[in-house]
Amino acid sequence: MEAPRAAAVRSRAALRVALGHYIANGISVAFGLLLISGGVHLVLGTLAASAASVGVIVTAPPDLPAPRRGKLLQMLPAPLIGLPLLFLVQLLHAKPLELGLLLVPATFLAFVAMAWGKRGIPIAIAVMFSMIFSMATPKPDDMAEAVQRTLYFGLGAGLYVIYAVLANLALNARYRVQVMADLLLSLAALMRTEARQFTPRDDSGDIREVPASLLGQLLREQAALADLLQAARDIVLESPRTPYRQRLAGMLMTVLELRDLLLASELDLDALKTHPGHAAALVEMRRILEALAADTAALADALLLGRPPATVPDRRRELTAIHLDEDPARPRSYTGPTPAMLARGLASRIGHINDEVLRLSALARGEREPDLAVVRASWQMFVSPTEWSLRPFLALWRWDAPPLRHAIRAALAIAAGYGIALALPWGSHDYWILLTIVVVLRGSLSQTLERRNSRVAGTLLGCVFAVALLSAHPSPLTLLAAMTLAQAIAHGFAVRRYLITAVAATVLGLVQAHMLNTGMSTTFALFERVADTLIGAALAWAFCYVLPSWERGQIPALVARVLGAQARHARLALGLGQLRSVGVSPELEWRLARREAYDSLSALVQATQRSLSEPRAVRPPLEPLEHLQAHSYQLLAQLSAVKSMLVLRRDRLTPAEIEGPLARTAQRIEASIGAAPTSGSVMPEGAPATTLAGPIPLPDPFDNDVTPWLLRRLDLATGIAAQLRDDAARILQPAAEDSPHTAS
Secondary structure (H helix, E strand, O other), X not given: OHHHHHHHXXXXXXXXXXXXXXXXXXXXXXXXXXXXXXXXXHHHOHHHHHHHHHHHHHHOOOOOOOOOOOHHHHHOHHHHHHHHHHHHHHHOOOOHHHHHHHHHHHHXXXXXXXXXXXXXXXXXXXXXXXXXXXXXXXXXXXXXXXHHHHHHHHHHHHHHHHHHXXXXXXXXXXXXXXXXXHHHHHHHHHHHHHHHOOOOOOOOOOOOOOOHHHHHHHHHHHHHHHHHHHHHHHHHXXXXXXXXXXXHHHHHHHHHHHHHHHHHHOOOHHHHHOOOOOHHHXXXXXXXXXXXXXXXXXXXXXXXXXXOOOOOOOOHHHHHOOOOOOOOOOOOOXXXXXXXXXXXXXXXXXXHHHHHHHHHHHHHOOOOOOOHHHHHHHHHHOOOOOOOOOHHHHOOOXXXXXXXXXXXXXXHHHHHHHHHHHHOOOHHHOHHHHHHHHHHOOOOHHHHHHHHHHHHHHHHHHHHHHHHHHHOOOOHHXXXXXXXXXXXXXXXXXXXXXXXXXXXXXXXXXXHHHHHOOOOOHHHHHHHHHHHHHHHHHXXXXXXXXXXXXXXXXXXXXXXXHHHHHHHHHHHHOOOHHHHOOOHHHHHHHHHHHHHHHHHHHHHHHHHHHHOOOOHHHOOOHHHHHHHHHHHHHHHHHHHHHHHHHHHOHHHOOHHHHHHHHHHHHHHHHHHHOOOOOOOOOOOOOOOOOOOOOOOOOOOOOOOOOHHHXXXXXXXXXHHHHHHHHHHHHHHHHHHHHHHHOOO
């Protein structure tokens, strides 16, 4: 039974990838290549089509699923910068020294574009492709031929810019559905990981809060969800004017609520595990959470397949049936939460998750209308800007700025690669070493190592496929079809799995080079490409250690960003305005603060993960970093629980008793983490570490006023903030000691 089940899981995962927005985008890019290259081939001939296809390939990297607004600005920089560089390479084709003097500064300027982050990386790659593919062409006989090739290149690039804008417009509706489905699948994976925490204490009595491996997986999945959320916001929240778009936008806002509820679902879990007889309740809670994760994944599958989603069963009754008997040995004077209270509280929070999954299903089925006020407010505030700002460029010119150091590093690597290529016996194919350096060299050592391994393995496989294809002497149209398929695969899997991209890109590059260089020896190409790839990958790896930007140099700024975001989120989550009004304005400000709290923590988690590949001598202090990340999520969980009480159970709160504690808790959290801590920093004198003056009785939260429970959450949040400050001080102490050498 296990083998068929595993095969079904793999086939379902493969289908989800095939129906995702990355693959749809790859197919769109490939169709544009086929349409433009095929049309130019029919009208102007094979050589013109080859040059035009280069224009398409160079312009394609920035063509990713994006909002309709700003798509043209996203596509224009690559061909506008790449066109003159391609022409200059053509002019200097027979002058190796002058060509090298062009390549090195042009590489530096191209990689400076990475200062714009995810928007700038495709631009830098595209600009480098324009020079490298220009080197792959035969030396032009005269100026007229160089101008002609450049014009054909410009024709292909210009037509593709128009095509990309129109294709993005045509696929916008499908992209909205696909990115929403991908978001739901990521949420379902997080649900399953959260469910694993509801594992009963083992017989040895091990009651650790969260196993280290599980905590690491939770942090990584939270970071992945935060990353995917921004891409979803940009596409789904753009102009939600039709009812269907509004429902998708409503689903996106529900996912945000679900993320908070998932965090809060694990509160008091460790306390429950200390009581005997908890196993049956936890097993049932885990089963229900896993069932809710399966319902969420099934909803994503229905969206991808274009089917009406199935009705999601309401599991409230199953959760209500979960209970624990009171401990008869408990002293009468005990004021803490009893096992029965803890179990009911945990089941109730899972019940909120159940309610939001039901809301997701109802929105997808058109049985429920979204909250249009929140959707319309979020449309303007939560999407990324589409214009190109000069701020990243102006902030670049500091010696310790990672983008500047990476641009210098890339220029030096290209210079070394070009010099080695000229000295090799097959120097006429020097562009392949440079191409390998461009696609392998990344801003961090971990990313470079990952790319290096995938690139070498992918090139070996791709060379075999390309040589087999070219040895059959196919017609130009067959080669064009092969390039189209390779382009679709290379572009579609660039983010999903780079090994597949490396195989397809090798086939694409060799076929493209063959079309540009008639008479190329396919027999020797296999050994050439493998050798060039090994040289380029080795150079990219080696130059990671030249002017390195180790992650520890970025950690202090990331920690300060996390603490500042946590303090602001706490101030707004505990604001008194929500007790008097539930209007959109205070909610919108809190949502923005919540996004920054998650995004800043996601950036810190990713930097910590990347640092694991760096030499031990330059790694940041991992233990306090892990503690800070765990405590940050715990603080978010406590504040999410408080927020839920204020919004969902405000009728069972006593405002006069909570207004003062809410304000004091916000002030104490601000005092703890509102300013960047220093080594040995402590709480301000006279500031208590907790909110409560002493223990107070906790009544059953389902039968009485829940004010004492809210005060308990505030007390725990204040204590976690103090722990966060201590974690940050432990992180920043070695950073301060190493500061003179951090950038070295």
